[in-house]
Amino acid sequence: MSTVRIKEVAKLARVSTATVSHVINKTRFVSDDTKRKVLYAIERVGYTPNIHARNLASGQSRTLGLIISDITNPFFPDLVKSIQERALELGYDVIVLNTNYEPERDSRYVQRLLELRVRGVMILTTEMDLSVIERLSSREIAVVFLDIGKVGPHTSNIRVNYEKGVHEAVEHLLELGHRQIAFISGPVRFKSAQFRRQAFLETMKSHRASLHTEPLILEGNFRLESGEHLVREMLTLKSRxxxxxxxxxxxxxGALRGLGRAGLKVPKDVSVIGCDDISLAELTDPQLTTIMIPRTEIGTAAVEAVLQTNSAQGREIKISTQLMVRQSTHAAPLLK
Incomplete structure (x- = not known):
């Protein structure tokens, strides 16, 4: 039936069945005029390609897999959008799978992507078991990680330069006269959290002589509520x-909310800096000073890398950051 339908499309468009196949599969250049005729004929005939059969025949599909850790985190929508847009430009669709920080979902999702014979997989989670990753590599499926991966055959890694961003943030606070600076870390089992925490410690260490106390680090979970909870804990300290x-x-x-509920004003009493530069950062009162991580650049790089990472050795792609100074930082209280 499929062959019959393709012949009907070819007859209506006045082209060969091979040309129809090239338009559907995007396997060869076809002029815009011819492409329009074929697409119009496809619509008239009501032809729907059997994608699963096509994938089985070719061994791959024009589909990419994207595994993320928390779809509710405002960091991800812009990132997913940029990935989908770049993939679409290159003729690919994207299947988005959300782990919700539950590692047991990893194996299930990877198996599903293998069944769909995806061209490549982008893993933008906080962690993933090595055995799950090896299942992709053993099938020679290209994989691109954000921070958590190692470069190797079929595997590339996008590495955000947290060191630069955190260094600029701490230097900004030190220039404002702050000497008692607290850091709210993400879960230390996550590599991205480790990178940011280590960058904070190293920057503070380089200024040890001018600091009043040892750096204060409290561990959160990357969610708003943990920021508010940890601020309440900080406010019980003798030297806050x-x-x-x-x-x-x-x-x-969350820290802004916790400080506000405690009757403290930001930045008059306490300065606050975030990291990511999500859209919410410009909607808070005061607007949040933050380390901008360029999600559009990451998304574009992820798609291009996963399509270029085949049997060849993968590569590491470095992404820079920028400190966005807004309204939530000010001179330390003692300097006023």
């Missing part, structure tokens, strides 16, 4: 911080 750097914007927004 005059500035807070959070490992992501959601925890920073």
């Amino acid at each position: 911080p005059t500035a807070i750097l959070a490992a992501n914007d959601l925890m920073a927004v």
